[in-house]
Amino acid sequence: MNRLIRHGLMFAGLFEVSSPALVERYNRALEHLSGKRTTLDHFHIDLSGFSPEVGDELDDMGYLNPGGCNRQIILLSTQQRNAPLLEMKFSTSATIIRDFIDANEAQLFRLTARDAVAGELQNSVYSVPHPQSLLDIRSVTVEADTTTGIVRDAAKLDTLITRFNEDPDAWWDDVLVAQMIGLARTTGDVTRAPVTFQTPNFRQDDFWTSHHGxxxxxxxxxxxxxxxxxxxxxxxxxxxxxxxxxxxxxxxxxNGLLQPIVEGRGEAAAGILREKLEHLAIDALGHAGHLPDRTDDRALRRAMQTHADALPVAVNALGAMLAWAEGRGDWPRIDSSNPAYFHTMRAAPGPLRDLVNMVLAELAPQDFRQLHICHKPLFYARYRAMPEALKEWVAERLARDYAADKAGVWKHLYAADVPADMPKVKREGWPIANRGPWG
Structure with missing residues (x-):
């Protein structure tokens, strides 16, 4: 995996923990959640506070996610929202944590200036021993507090202030006043700077999980x-x-969840198809042991010509569509029985876009760039099993064709619309299970 790390394709964007103060805050939170501490004085954490270095030290990559169902979080800074989420078990976890940080940014900024915030994503179930248990998951709530319990104490102080204001005899209640003063020493003035978190329930109607296969x-x-x-x-x-x-x-x-990734002739359409075709060829040639030593486009084309028998059927289908997009051939008919079908599709715009693209990436894993963008857990699993020559090609191509302009590539593949120039195709009588890319 060192190639991916070197090219910024793995562990990129993690939040650095190097100052003694941050390390100590992290240890307090870690001990609060798990009873463990790290002896490292320099490491990196992801969106949730998980550190691969600490996981390696503890020999437990699930130290913040025991059971893989209710992920624990350690927040040292609101800047963690820019970090990726590693060791993902549910596709919705990253969105929930980022939404929580955005909704409570002011409070988190104040609290993390002097302490860590520790908490948990609480599912409506506590374990998933059977796959049926996953269907019982309906919502997720974020429960969080500092290691010293400032949020909890602030809630107590707020209750006491309400009682003080409503009870006309509270002025003479020395115990009540002493309790309020004691709590205020740690919470500050909660009337002017409330220390509460907005923790709405996040619906879990649609999600991916790594559990049970x-x-x-x-x-x-x-x-x-x-x-x-x-x-x-x-x-x-x-x-x-x-x-x-x-x-x-x-x-x-x-359910209207798909649209063709190419909707007309032109260079933009041809570019997408050409890149996908090359990715499929690299994957096939790599597993067959026919990749050239140099990661060079010309060398790749020569290898494709020399070892054409090693290329999958999907390459020929994409080649036919590329010829049509460039005006060099007839319109090819590609339906769901064709191995190239899911390579020609992308998710339709909407709230399920990312989840649908994740499914498509799993169904067309030979396109390693799409897999890396849309389904990182599966990409890393496949990458570990690749021959060394293929690993080199994949890392170099991703660095060149994706890492240099991630936002632009994503828009090019999944958001930008190509002007439609549709061929007239007779569709009457097509069974729904064999729909083509254009429905």
């Missing part, structure tokens, strides 16, 4: 379903085997 839950759509690598019995919701491409395509089409 990995599955996707879609409950907010017109036709709800679970897409699972290991299907199980579930009542009240359709179960779809994620490897059944026709069934998955039918589900997406029925």
């Amino acid at each position: 990995g599955l996707y839950v879609f409950r907010s759509v017109e036709h709800p379903a679970v897409l699972a690598a290991l299907p199980f019995d579930a009542s009240g919701i359709d179960m779809i085997d994620v490897t059944d491409t026709n069934a998955v395509a039918t589900f997406f089409v029925r």
Whole structure:
């Protein structure tokens, strides 16, 4: 994985913890949550406060996520919201933590100036021993406080202030006044600077989880379903085997969740197809042991010509679509039975965009750039198993074609619209399970 780290494709953007004060605050929070401490004096943490260096020291990469269901968090700074989330178990966790930081930025800024904030993402379940348990997850609440309990004490002080204001005899209650003064020494003036967190419930209708082989839950759509690598019995919701491409395509089409990644002829369309075609070729040639030593475009084209028999069927289908986009060939018919089908699709705009793109990346993992962008856990798992030559090519191509302009590449692939110039295709009688990229 060192190649990825060197190119900023892994562990990039982590928050650095190097000052003695921050290290001590982190240790107080870590001990508060788990009873453990780190002896490191310099490490990095992600959005949730997880540190790969500390995990390695403790020989426990789940030290902030025991059971993988209710993730614990350590916040040392509001700047952590710019960091990625590592060791992800639920696709919604990063959004929930960032929303919590944004909603409570002023309070967190004050509190983290002198202490760490520790807490937990509390699911509506506490463990998932069976896959059916995942369907019981309906909401997540963030529960957080400083290691010294300032938020808790502020709530107590607020209650005492209310009692003091409402009780006409409170002026003579020495015990009440002493309690208020004692709490105010740590909380400050809660009437002018409230120390409370907005902790709304975050709905969990749609999410991906790595548990039980990995599955996707879609409950907010017109036709709800679970897409699972290991299907199980579930009542009240359709179960779809994620490897059944026709069934998955039918589900997406029925719910209006897909759109073609290319919608017309032109250089923009051709560029997307050409890049995808090359990524598939690199993946196939790498696993077959035919990649050239130099990560060079010309060398790649020569290897594709020399070892054409090692290229998958999807490369030929994308090649036909590329020829059409460049005005060199006829319109190809690609439906969900074609291995190239999910390489030609992207999620339709909407709240489920990222989750749908995650499914598409899993169904078309040979496009390693899309996999890295949309499904990092699966990308890292596949990368670890790659031959060394393929690892070199993948790291170099990602550094060149993605890391240099992440926002631009994302817009190019998943947001930018290509002017439509659609061919007239007769579609009557197409079964829904065999829809093409244009429906």
